[in-house]
Structure formats: structure tokens, C-alpha cells
Amino acid sequence: MSDITVRIWRGDENGGEFKEYVVPAQEGEVVLDVVHRVQAGQAPDLAVRWNCKAGKCGSCSAEINGRPRLMCMTRMNSLPEGEPVTITPMKTFPIIRDLVTDVSFNFEKLKEVPALKPKPREKDGTYRMMQQDIERGQEFRKCIECFLCQDVCHVIRDHEENKENYAGPRLFIRYADLEMHPLDTNDRRKLLQEKAGLGMCNITKCCTEVCPEHIHITDNAIIPLKERVVDDRYDPIAWLGRKIFKRSSKTQASA
């Protein structure tokens, strides 16, 4: 087999550049294997974050040939042969070193999400939920927190200033999970529209395209949340109904 050329971004907050490494190709490798071989040989100081090598820990997120992907789940033979492979750190988050970025933005945003506030317990002291009540949320809990969706989202990727009032797709699935929860009594719709920036998302679906867990972020979380916000504030008939029947918008939303 021939050689492979990888161009890896080397640098920190003070700047950086591409460094080219040539390693012999090996059968059945993923990008992370190649990065590890570079690290084991030519560049022992190369910083790269990884953990499971099985697409489950969400640590090895980077941009391969310009596309946000997991390094451990990108097979070398899926990339154009004979061309150098570029590997850069996620663009949306501040760089620490080389391929490692500071993703604490996402955890700060997670702290803002109001937790589950359950209904009173039933008479026997328990809660009951049926499978059909919770199955929507199960899709969202497949998330491995790789933050590739946050990285690709143009709202913050191209506009740093939006970070203050924008939660991003990974957090939108968290909001959706809680908002659709059969036991929850919190109403996060005002927060979603005003501070979490749901209206900033223009449903262009890049988050869905990059999600390694194939979560339908836009169709199953963001759009349903947008529709719930419409119930709350943009639907005059729903508003009138609430006035007439004196129901809160939340009780109307839950069954």
C-alpha cells in the first residue's frame, strides 16, 4: 500500500499552521489511528483528545477535510485516495492546543437548562409512565456530547457574538427531552425563545447532517420546540382559547 499524507493543524491560542506528515497506509484504519501513528513517531507532542475509539465517548471530534466528524469513526478508505487529508480542531470553540479545543461553552449552556420539575406523586407514592410517553426522549438521550452539532451550527460558528444568547442544537435536544417529558411541569418556552435563541436557528439542518448518533435534531427536537413556542406566543387562536377556557398554555400543551 502507498503512503498517506496528513496535514494536521499545530498551534495554540497564539496562532498555528499546518504541518504535513507522511505515514505508510495500513489496512482498515480510521483517521484516529493515523493520528496516533503520527503521535507515536514523528510528533510525540501532538495534542489530541480521545477515549473510546468506538464512537461512544464523544472526545475525538475534529474537522476532517473541513467536515466536523469523529476521528475514530471516519475510515481512511472513505476519504479521497491519493489526496492529503486535512485535520483541524473544531472551529467554533477556543483552541487549547493542536486538535484539542475548550468545549466548556456547552457545559455552561447546560447549566442554564431548568431541570425536571415533576408532578406530585401518585397516591401510592410512585410515578407512572408508559413507553409511548417517553419514547421521543429516548432518541435524544443517545447523544454522546461530541458537540459536532454545536461546532457546525452557523449561528455561533460564524457569529461569535451570538454565543451569549444561544444554546445550540445539542442543548435544544435536551430542552425538547424535558419539554416533552410526561412528568415535567416546567415551562421553558419563554426561556427558549428569549435566551436560548431558538428563533436564531433557521432549520438549515447542518446539525442533523453531522450528528454521529443520527439523531434527527432538527425534525424531532428543534421544529417541535418551535411549534410549541408558536403555541405559546404566535398563535392568536390558541391565545384566545386560553383566555376563554382559562387554561394555562402549559396545561393545554400537556395532555
Next chain:
Amino acid sequence: MTRYGVILVTLTDSNPKPVSTPVSLGGARGGPKVKTLRKGAWWLPQLASGVGLALFVAYASWTAIRNGHYYVGIMPSHYYVGSGRDYLSPFYSPCLTNSCVNTSNHVFNWWKLSPAFLILIFPGGFRATCYYYRKAYYRSFWFSPPACAVTEPHKKYSGETKFPLILNNIHRYFWYFAVVFAGILTYDAVLAFRFSGGIGVGLGTLIFVVNAVLIWLYTLSCHACRHLCGGHTNTFSKAPVRYWFWKKISVINPHHMLFAWLSLVWIGFTDFYVYLVAMGTIHDPKFF
């Protein structure tokens, strides 16, 4: 069968008031300062859908301005090429103005423009506020973003939070009208079985039936429909009817983009077919 799940939860009282947690902004980003490192024709899908949408808008405008040859009359004496068919172009249905050739049911007599303009507001508004078409035009015409992981050319970005884009939130109202329109186009498809000598099936009949089916698939796979018919519910086990609807709509909803394109192309084709038959350019074959 009843299944119970007993869960243990920590009781957390929380206060979902709008507060923003300070997030340390800034911090130098890594990677080269280029628009994108993507390879290959990442611009192609956006270009293709942009061209497709532009062609359709051009065609629809021509059709609406044409203000003629939109009906193939059922009566042989009809002043249009009366080939004994009852085909009304979907761009002119329902025809409600003074100038309509297919009906004496003139509701909007004051309307002086082509009757198409009066009704195209509704399907036009439905498609313009559709979640799929929004994605398509934001990407193809507004370049926000031009493609995933390709820098957009705008300095500022406010998404759908300001006028006019905030109006996209009224999509569900257009959906209510769209259901009415799907009903009307279904009625037109039924009328397409009428021939001057009785009931029959022509090539046009089949085209009208396919048109109605595609319009229904597009309308029912709509995201607002999915929400209104059940998605707003949190406890599906207590709302079996809504759950049933939601389940069914969730089967076709993932194909909404496909139905958006198929129904768009087909409605244009249906109109063009009626135009050609009304012009006498082609003769509509009758199968039985």
C-alpha cells in the same frame, strides 16, 4: 396489557425565568482563516435546489399572467377547445373571479387581475413558510449558510427573530388553508373523471389524481401538521387518538422534502398539460 414503570427522581425545584449565564466569549480559535476546507462539490445541492425553485417561480408567474388556457371545457360548445373534458388547472382552482371561464360562481367580481393571483397567495404562502423550503432558500439564496461548515457571507445574523422572517411562525395558518386547498384539488381530480359522454378515464384524469395524492402527502407530512395533530401532547398514553395520528404522520414526515419537490413539479406539469390540451396542441387520450 398495562405496564408500569416506577422511577425514582430527585425532586428539583427550578425556576425557568430567562436568565443568561455569562459565557466567556472570545478565545482564539484554531485552524486556518479560510471560508472552508471542504472538498468536492459542496455547492452543488444548494445550486440545484436554487435553480429548481427559481424555475418554478418563473413558471408559476408565467402561468398566472397567462390568464387563459387553464380550463378544458366539458361542454362541446364551450368557447375553449371543448374536448368534452372537465380539467381545471390547479393554478386556477378554485376559480372565483369575474373572468373565470369554467363557472358562473363569481365571488370576487371586483378582482381585475388574473384569477390565479387571488388564490396563489395561499399555496404560495404555505410553501414560503414551510420548514423545508425555508431551509432551501436560506441555503440557496441567502447563503446562511451556503453549505455546512462553509462560512456565510453576512456580518450580522438574527435568524428568524426579526421582521420579516419572524412571520414564518404563522406557517400553521397556511396549513389550515392548505388542507382546504388539498380538498379542492381532490374535488378537481374527481371532476376530471367527467366526460361529455359520461364517466371515463383520460390521461389527464390520471395526472389530476396523482396531483391530488402528492398534494395530500405534502400537506399531511408537514411539521405543523405533525405538531397540531398530536406532537403537542406530552402524555400520549392518555391521548390515544392523537398518538395514532402522530405515529402515522411521523412515518411520512421524514420524506417531507421529497413530497415538497414531487408535488411542486407535478402541479406545474398538471398545469402545463391542461394548457397544451386547451390550446389544442395535444389531444388528451381517453383510456375508457
